[in-house]
Amino acid sequence: MLDRSESALGVVLRSRFYRSAFLALLIAGIGMSAATPQLTLFLVRDLGTPLPVAGLYSVTNLAAPLAGFLVGRWSDRSRDRLVWFRICSVVGGAGWLAMAASDAVWLPFVISALALSIAGGSMATLFAACRDELSRHPTRVENRIVATIRMAFTVGWILGPVAGSWFGGLFGLRALLVGTAVCVVAQMIPLGRQRVERYVAPPAYDSANPAEPAERSGRRRIDHMMPLLVFTAVCVLAMTGDTIKFGYLPIYMADQLHVSDTIRGAVIGIQPLLELALLPVAALLADRFGGIRAMTAGAVLGLAGNLAYALSTSVVGLFVGQALNAGLWACVGGLGVTIAQRLYPEGAGTASGVFLGAIPLGSAIGGVIGGLGVAAIGLPHVFFIPSCLTAVAIVGFVILGVREKA
Structure with a gap:
């Protein structure tokens, strides 16, 4: 009970x-x-x-x-x-x-x-x-x-x-x-x-052959991992802006906004503090409405945060962007591994490893995108690129939520 x-x-x-x-x-x-x-x-x-x-x-x-x-x-x-x-x-x-x-x-x-x-x-x-x-x-x-x-x-x-x-x-x-x-x-x-x-769950049985476990009848195939792989790929799209932010936001603040070292440190440092405060909020929403729905809401906050960076002409907009992105990372950090495990219940370790391995992958991809984007469209407009990727991620979360009824 x-x-x-x-x-x-x-x-x-x-x-x-x-x-x-x-x-x-x-x-x-x-x-x-x-x-x-x-x-x-x-x-x-x-x-x-x-x-x-x-x-x-x-x-x-x-x-x-x-x-x-x-x-x-x-x-x-x-x-x-x-x-x-x-x-x-x-x-x-x-x-x-x-x-x-x-x-x-x-x-x-x-x-x-x-x-x-x-x-x-x-x-x-x-x-x-x-x-x-x-x-x-x-x-x-x-x-x-x-x-x-x-x-x-x-x-x-x-x-x-x-x-x-x-x-x-x-x-x-x-x-x-x-x-x-x-x-x-x-x-x-x-x-x-x-x-x-x-933990070993009671074996699932193939309805066509109830005397034989589903794992032995060949049902445990790569297609069982597809929801996990899709979810992980969608999260990677949503996470790419973080590397760009750490790499180029301090440069933008120093060279174009001419803010002090103290203010630059405050802008960068406020996100993990807010993320810490929002982690239990994200978990509460997931317990009430479902993990993928909560993750979708987090991605919407991430999109708004990247747009705030891209459109900001003062440090106030950057603080707003950091606060919004804290909501995204509270969902990624607090809910991501749990959702991954639910999408691939056959292997909690595999699901955790695949999802957590995607976080540094998103960092690497974000670094490449940031370098190319800054050269092409400059600061702060480079943040329109992760905005577009996060918008695609939102669509992916919505589709996945409908398919998985989560």
């Missing part, structure tokens, strides 16, 4: 695993966000990488979807879901240590494409383990539970850049990368020796 009055926060606090997952994501978020904004500086200053070459670093994100898919598949075949979480954490720690020791321009690119892409699977397997627990203990507030746990990663991304700038300035960028390696490995500590058994 499902309790209508239960609290998501109460469920998380009562569960040892959910509490541990929250702390693990907080540690990982701080470590990752401390290093990520400093990587271009590390490539240029410490390794002497030419700036155009350093800008290609984001292309290594193209390996993330494949790595996420493979790690997810392997976790779906493991008895203990957290085995692959620990493997990915160790691989990630080794990768960041190798990055810190790099003495050649090409090494960080190889390390990112191989080790760090695999390391990204730790978050996917952790959310797959959350799905196993939710399947064993159903609740009416599952979207809010996942959003509450996901909030830890967002908090990490608020704290990490500040800590990273201070630490890197004091001890150097190589020491910062070592610190990130420590955080990536340390995310295992809150979970200790816990095990999360992979």
